Amino acid sequence: MSLKSLGGVLVLLVVAGGSAPMRAQAKPPNRLERLERWIAAVGAHRPGVRDEAVEEFAALPGADREPFTQIAWRFAGFLHDPVRVGRRTIPRESGNERVRMQELAAALLKTTTDTAWLHRAAVFHADVMMLAADLTQQADLEAPERGRPTPGLVNASDGEVHSTGDRNWSLAFGRRLIADVAAPERDDFAGAWFHATSVFLLENRWLGELRPHLVEGEQLRPTDQWILFDQGTLFEAFGGNAVQAVVQGAKLPAGIHPDVPGAAAANEQAAGYFRRIVSAGPSFIEARVRYGRLLIESGRYDDAMLQFDAALSTANDRETLYFAHLFALRAEQGRGHIDAAFEHGRAAAQLFPTAQSAAIALSQLALRTGDLAAAIAPVETIRAMRTDGLRDDPWWRYYLGAGRASQAIIDAAWSTVK
Amino acid sequence: MTRLGLAFSLVAILVAGTFAEQATFSSRAFVVRVDVLATEKGIPVSGLTAAD
Numbered sequence: 287m288s289l290k291s292l293g294g295v296l297v298l299l300v301v302a303g304g305s306a307p308m309r310a311q312a313k314p315p316n317r318l319e320r321l322e323r324w325i326a327a328v329g330a331h332r333p334g335v336r337d338e339a340v341e342e343f344a345a346l347p348g349a350d351r352e353p354f355t356q357i358a359w360r361f362a363g364f365l366h367d368p369v370r371v372g373r374r375t376i377p378r379e380s381g382n383e384r385v386r387m388q389e390l391a392a393a394l395l396k397t398t399t400d401t402a403w404l405h406r407a408a409v410f411h412a413d414v415m416m417l418a419a420d421l422t423q424q425a426d427l428e429a430p431e432r433g434r435p436t437p438g439l440v441n442a443s444d445g446e447v448h449s450t451g452d453r454n455w456s457l458a459f460g461r462r463l464i465a466d467v468a469a470p471e472r473d474d475f476a477g478a479w480f481h482a483t484s485v486f487l488l489e490n491r492w493l494g495e496l497r498p499h500l501v502e503g504e505q506l507r508p509t510d511q512w513i514l515f516d517q518g519t520l521f522e523a524f525g526g527n528a529v530q531a532v533v534q535g536a537k538l539p540a541g542i543h544p545d546v547p548g549a550a551a552a553n554e555q556a557a558g559y560f561r562r563i564v565s566a567g568p569s570f571i572e573a574r575v576r577y578g579r580l581l582i583e584s585g586r587y588d589d590a591m592l593q594f595d596a597a598l599s600t601a602n603d604r605e606t607l608y609f610a611h612l613f614a615l616r617a618e619q620g621r622g623h624i625d626a627a628f629e630h631g632r633a634a635a636q637l638f639p640t641a642q643s644a645a646i647a648l649s650q651l652a653l654r655t656g657d658l659a660a661a662i663a664p665v666e667t668i669r670a671m672r673t674d675g676l677r678d679d680p681w682w683r684y685y686l687g688a689g690r691a692s693q694a695i696i697d698a699a700w701s702t703v704k
Numbered sequence: 705m706t707r708l709g710l711a712f713s714l715v716a717i718l719v720a721g722t723f724a725e726q727a728t729f730s731s732r733a734f735v736v737r738v739d740v741l742a743t744e745k746g747i748p749v750s751g752l753t754a755a756d
Contacts, residue, residue, distance in 0.1 A: 438739065438740040438741075439737055439738065439739060439740065440737070440738060440740050441735050441736070441737050442735065442736060442738065443734055443735040443736065448735060450740075451737070490737075491734060491735065491736040491737060492737040493736055493737060493738050494737050494738045494739040495737065497739065528734065528736075529736055529738070532736050532738075533738060538740060542740050542741070543740065543741050544738050544739070544740055544741075545738070545739035545740060545741040546738050546739070
């Protein structure tokens, strides 16, 4: 069975659910016309809105993407300086095209700067990915880019591979644009853009998309605390039972394997990222809590408790406090401090009374002490709460990392775009 | 059977009974999008395309 035949599943899903607008045109725009449409789209786009331009570029056929990105990249060079323009060539550029690009760049630079415009363009391409990925996937299936190596992505759950796909070209192009600002390592918006797009990917568990995204983000901004935090969260997710189970159980054709690190290696990498954040400064409390959890995974209970004690003395966010207490229960249990472990468990349960993770942790702890009544009580308490399954349990959101608040992060980042 | 072992068994039975009686506790399956890698005899193969 080939990847292509697996992709048939996705064809059916997308076609069956397809309500994509048709952009039937007698004659597709040439690359210069496409460039002009793009410039107009970037200028008119309201960040966070799936408008017609977002849909148009999301649905760009695979064969048209390279000619478009080539001329758009060349055009971005005209926004900068002759040196950068000179390094960016396109096949068979006509004199008319060159003159028109110079005119378009000059017109834009009367009202904005190269960096401000690149910010807008990067937001546009992030929105194309975040708001209209369905149209891009449909275009991938209808007219894939031919002859180009395509890293495979699979969507899987419970050992089932539901569909295959390609990396989102618009996100990759957005990265090129954000990397093209004068000094991305000092550009606050470049960091905000990477974080906003990363939390979207985390929230949707598009971990295969996120991996190269953050590699490039870290290369551009090696000390950015949020990029390091998102990296740590990504590898924590890789190391978590849920992803490991999905990956190990996925039924794939012979010779095709999930490219996900094993749990131990993933946790080690995650711990490395959180340790870097914690070493750089004590104020990033959630990084400290997550680092502590990973120390428990390697049996370092005393070191873990140092992190939790520090976090609990300064945290004021209810979810972060919950995680710190929940994990401190395990660390104290590992140290043999059963009373202290119970205290942390009760503190967690008080913060989120309907959370089953704290109840189960308390129950398991009591079970280990041989106290049957105490083991049953928290489970009974949860069972008796008839909330029709609508329970607020932070643990369910833990592996989303900062993706737990993705919309607020994206809105805040996009609101700064001029 | 030790006291602890008996306790484990009893709780297991009670909890199992609870699940059967009423789906009060939640477990969640989720879809995750991850990379796949083509290998031949255990060695990664580059240039995997959608047409493969």
